[in-house]
Amino acid sequence: MHGKLITFEGGEGAGKSTQADRLAKFLNKAGIETLLTREPGGTFGAEAIRDLVLSGTQDRWSGLTELLLMYAARLDHVEKLIKPAIERGVWVISDRFADSSMAYQGHARGLGKERVEAVHKAVFDDFEPDITILFDMDPVMAMKRVETRGEKISRFDAESIEFHKELREAFKKIASDNPDRIHTINADASIESVETQILFAITQKYPELAAQLTRAD
DSSP states (O other): OOOOEEEEEESTTSOHHHHHHHHHHHHHHTTOOEEEEESSOSSHHHHHHHHHHHSSOTTSSOHHHHHHHHHHHHHHHIIIIIHHHHHTTOEEEEEOOHHHHIIIIIIITOOOHHHHHHHHHHHHTTOOOSEEEEEEOOHHHHHHHHHHSOOOOOTTTTSOHHHHHHHHHHHHHHHHHOTTTEEEEETTSOHHHHHHHHHHHHHHHOHHHHHHHHHHO
Protein backbone atom coordinates (compact mmCIF):
# COMPACT_ATOMS: atom_id res chain seq x y z
CA MET A 1 0.00 0.00 0.00
CA HIS A 2 1.01 3.59 -0.57
CA GLY A 3 2.07 5.76 2.34
CA LYS A 4 -0.68 7.62 4.19
CA LEU A 5 -1.01 10.59 6.52
CA ILE A 6 -3.16 9.88 9.59
CA THR A 7 -3.78 12.82 11.88
CA PHE A 8 -5.09 12.96 15.44
CA GLU A 9 -6.96 16.12 16.43
CA GLY A 10 -8.78 17.47 19.47
CA GLY A 11 -8.37 19.67 22.51
CA GLU A 12 -5.65 19.57 25.13
CA GLY A 13 -5.38 16.49 27.37
CA ALA A 14 -7.41 14.14 25.18
CA GLY A 15 -4.83 11.33 25.12
CA LYS A 16 -3.72 11.60 21.51
CA SER A 17 -0.05 10.75 22.15
CA THR A 18 -0.89 7.52 23.98
CA GLN A 19 -3.16 6.38 21.18
CA ALA A 20 -0.64 7.32 18.48
CA ASP A 21 1.78 4.84 20.03
CA ARG A 22 -0.87 2.12 20.15
CA LEU A 23 -1.93 2.69 16.53
CA ALA A 24 1.71 2.50 15.40
CA LYS A 25 2.00 -0.92 17.06
CA PHE A 26 -1.17 -2.06 15.31
CA LEU A 27 0.10 -0.93 11.91
CA ASN A 28 3.51 -2.47 12.48
CA LYS A 29 1.82 -5.78 13.30
CA ALA A 30 0.02 -5.50 9.97
CA GLY A 31 3.42 -5.15 8.27
CA ILE A 32 3.23 -1.40 7.67
CA GLU A 33 6.16 0.87 8.46
CA THR A 34 5.01 3.85 10.53
CA LEU A 35 6.40 7.18 11.65
CA LEU A 36 5.16 9.09 14.70
CA THR A 37 5.39 12.86 14.69
CA ARG A 38 3.69 15.94 16.12
CA GLU A 39 2.74 19.55 15.45
CA PRO A 40 4.08 22.04 15.83
CA GLY A 41 7.31 20.08 15.54
CA GLY A 42 8.68 16.97 13.88
CA THR A 43 11.74 18.62 12.32
CA PHE A 44 14.57 20.70 13.77
CA GLY A 45 13.15 23.96 12.43
CA ALA A 46 9.56 23.17 13.40
CA GLU A 47 10.59 22.20 16.93
CA ALA A 48 12.30 25.59 17.30
CA ILE A 49 9.06 27.29 16.26
CA ARG A 50 7.17 25.05 18.71
CA ASP A 51 9.14 26.58 21.57
CA LEU A 52 8.18 30.06 20.36
CA VAL A 53 4.49 29.26 20.00
CA LEU A 54 3.87 27.24 23.15
CA SER A 55 5.93 29.20 25.69
CA GLY A 56 5.28 32.59 27.24
CA THR A 57 2.08 34.34 28.25
CA GLN A 58 -1.26 33.87 26.50
CA ASP A 59 -0.99 37.32 24.90
CA ARG A 60 2.54 36.79 23.56
CA TRP A 61 1.30 36.45 19.96
CA SER A 62 -1.73 37.67 18.09
CA GLY A 63 -3.97 35.10 16.46
CA LEU A 64 -2.57 35.92 13.01
CA THR A 65 1.04 35.68 14.19
CA GLU A 66 0.24 32.30 15.74
CA LEU A 67 -1.29 31.13 12.47
CA LEU A 68 1.72 32.17 10.41
CA LEU A 69 4.15 30.59 12.87
CA MET A 70 2.15 27.36 12.79
CA TYR A 71 2.20 27.26 9.00
CA ALA A 72 5.92 28.02 8.86
CA ALA A 73 6.47 25.02 11.15
CA ARG A 74 3.99 22.89 9.19
CA LEU A 75 5.62 23.63 5.84
CA ASP A 76 9.02 22.57 7.16
CA HIS A 77 7.41 19.48 8.68
CA VAL A 78 5.68 18.45 5.46
CA GLU A 79 8.57 19.19 3.10
CA LYS A 80 11.31 17.58 5.16
CA LEU A 81 9.56 14.74 6.97
CA ILE A 82 5.98 13.90 6.02
CA LYS A 83 6.07 13.93 2.22
CA PRO A 84 9.42 12.09 1.95
CA ALA A 85 8.11 9.40 4.32
CA ILE A 86 4.85 8.98 2.40
CA GLU A 87 6.80 8.71 -0.86
CA ARG A 88 8.76 5.81 0.71
CA GLY A 89 5.49 4.02 1.53
CA VAL A 90 5.53 4.93 5.22
CA TRP A 91 2.30 5.62 7.13
CA VAL A 92 2.75 8.84 9.09
CA ILE A 93 0.78 9.41 12.31
CA SER A 94 0.80 13.07 13.30
CA ASP A 95 -0.42 14.43 16.62
CA ARG A 96 -2.18 17.50 15.16
CA PHE A 97 -2.17 19.04 11.69
CA ALA A 98 -4.06 21.76 9.83
CA ASP A 99 -7.43 21.19 11.52
CA SER A 100 -5.85 22.50 14.72
CA SER A 101 -5.05 25.80 13.02
CA MET A 102 -8.65 26.11 11.90
CA ALA A 103 -9.92 25.36 15.42
CA TYR A 104 -7.40 27.33 17.46
CA GLN A 105 -6.67 30.34 15.27
CA GLY A 106 -9.65 30.33 12.90
CA HIS A 107 -12.34 29.86 15.53
CA ALA A 108 -11.02 30.33 19.07
CA ARG A 109 -8.75 33.25 18.10
CA GLY A 110 -11.43 34.68 15.81
CA LEU A 111 -9.49 34.88 12.53
CA GLY A 112 -12.29 33.22 10.59
CA LYS A 113 -12.52 30.20 8.33
CA GLU A 114 -11.77 32.09 5.11
CA ARG A 115 -8.47 33.55 6.30
CA VAL A 116 -7.17 30.21 7.55
CA GLU A 117 -8.27 28.47 4.35
CA ALA A 118 -6.48 31.14 2.29
CA VAL A 119 -3.21 30.58 4.15
CA HIS A 120 -3.55 26.80 3.84
CA LYS A 121 -4.25 27.03 0.11
CA ALA A 122 -1.26 29.32 -0.44
CA VAL A 123 1.08 26.98 1.44
CA PHE A 124 -0.22 23.50 0.56
CA ASP A 125 -2.74 23.79 -2.26
CA ASP A 126 -4.83 20.58 -1.87
CA PHE A 127 -2.53 18.55 0.41
CA GLU A 128 -4.46 17.10 3.35
CA PRO A 129 -4.53 14.00 5.59
CA ASP A 130 -5.93 10.73 4.28
CA ILE A 131 -7.87 10.17 7.49
CA THR A 132 -8.29 12.19 10.69
CA ILE A 133 -9.34 10.93 14.10
CA LEU A 134 -10.99 13.60 16.26
CA PHE A 135 -10.72 13.01 20.01
CA ASP A 136 -13.87 14.53 21.50
CA MET A 137 -13.80 15.04 25.27
CA ASP A 138 -15.39 17.19 27.95
CA PRO A 139 -12.96 20.14 28.31
CA VAL A 140 -13.31 20.20 32.11
CA MET A 141 -12.20 16.57 32.37
CA ALA A 142 -9.48 17.13 29.79
CA MET A 143 -7.97 20.04 31.69
CA LYS A 144 -7.93 17.95 34.87
CA ARG A 145 -5.81 15.45 32.93
CA VAL A 146 -3.48 18.25 31.86
CA GLU A 147 -3.06 19.41 35.45
CA THR A 148 -2.13 15.92 36.67
CA ARG A 149 0.19 14.74 33.90
CA GLY A 150 3.20 16.56 35.37
CA GLU A 151 4.25 18.36 32.20
CA LYS A 152 5.02 22.01 31.59
CA ILE A 153 1.84 24.01 31.00
CA SER A 154 1.75 25.61 27.54
CA ARG A 155 0.19 28.93 26.53
CA PHE A 156 -2.80 27.01 25.22
CA ASP A 157 -3.15 24.83 28.34
CA ALA A 158 -3.31 28.02 30.41
CA GLU A 159 -6.26 29.46 28.49
CA SER A 160 -9.67 29.77 30.16
CA ILE A 161 -12.16 26.91 30.23
CA GLU A 162 -14.35 29.01 27.92
CA PHE A 163 -11.53 28.94 25.35
CA HIS A 164 -11.33 25.15 25.57
CA LYS A 165 -15.11 24.80 25.29
CA GLU A 166 -15.01 26.93 22.15
CA LEU A 167 -12.26 24.70 20.77
CA ARG A 168 -14.43 21.65 21.28
CA GLU A 169 -17.29 23.22 19.35
CA ALA A 170 -14.89 24.34 16.63
CA PHE A 171 -13.55 20.82 16.13
CA LYS A 172 -17.11 19.47 15.99
CA LYS A 173 -17.93 21.98 13.25
CA ILE A 174 -14.79 21.05 11.30
CA ALA A 175 -15.74 17.37 11.57
CA SER A 176 -19.27 18.02 10.34
CA ASP A 177 -17.83 19.89 7.35
CA ASN A 178 -15.49 16.99 6.49
CA PRO A 179 -17.44 13.77 7.21
CA ASP A 180 -15.54 11.62 4.70
CA ARG A 181 -12.15 12.38 6.25
CA ILE A 182 -12.79 13.04 9.95
CA HIS A 183 -13.99 10.32 12.31
CA THR A 184 -15.02 11.46 15.79
CA ILE A 185 -14.42 9.21 18.79
CA ASN A 186 -15.35 9.45 22.46
CA ALA A 187 -12.05 10.21 24.19
CA ASP A 188 -13.70 10.15 27.66
CA ALA A 189 -13.68 6.34 27.46
CA SER A 190 -10.99 3.94 28.68
CA ILE A 191 -7.69 3.62 26.81
CA GLU A 192 -8.79 0.24 25.44
CA SER A 193 -12.17 1.56 24.30
CA VAL A 194 -10.58 4.57 22.59
CA GLU A 195 -8.15 2.26 20.80
CA THR A 196 -11.04 0.07 19.63
CA GLN A 197 -12.85 3.11 18.23
CA ILE A 198 -9.72 4.22 16.37
CA LEU A 199 -9.04 0.77 14.90
CA PHE A 200 -12.66 0.51 13.78
CA ALA A 201 -12.38 3.82 11.92
CA ILE A 202 -9.05 2.89 10.33
CA THR A 203 -10.11 -0.59 9.22
CA GLN A 204 -13.43 0.74 7.91
CA LYS A 205 -11.50 3.06 5.62
CA TYR A 206 -8.80 0.48 4.82
CA PRO A 207 -10.42 -3.00 5.02
CA GLU A 208 -7.21 -4.59 3.78
CA LEU A 209 -5.63 -3.84 7.17
CA ALA A 210 -8.01 -6.22 8.94
CA ALA A 211 -7.11 -8.95 6.46
CA GLN A 212 -3.39 -8.36 6.97
CA LEU A 213 -3.80 -8.53 10.74
CA THR A 214 -5.66 -11.82 10.47
CA ARG A 215 -2.82 -13.31 8.43
CA ALA A 216 -0.27 -11.93 10.92
CA ASP A 217 -2.10 -13.67 13.79
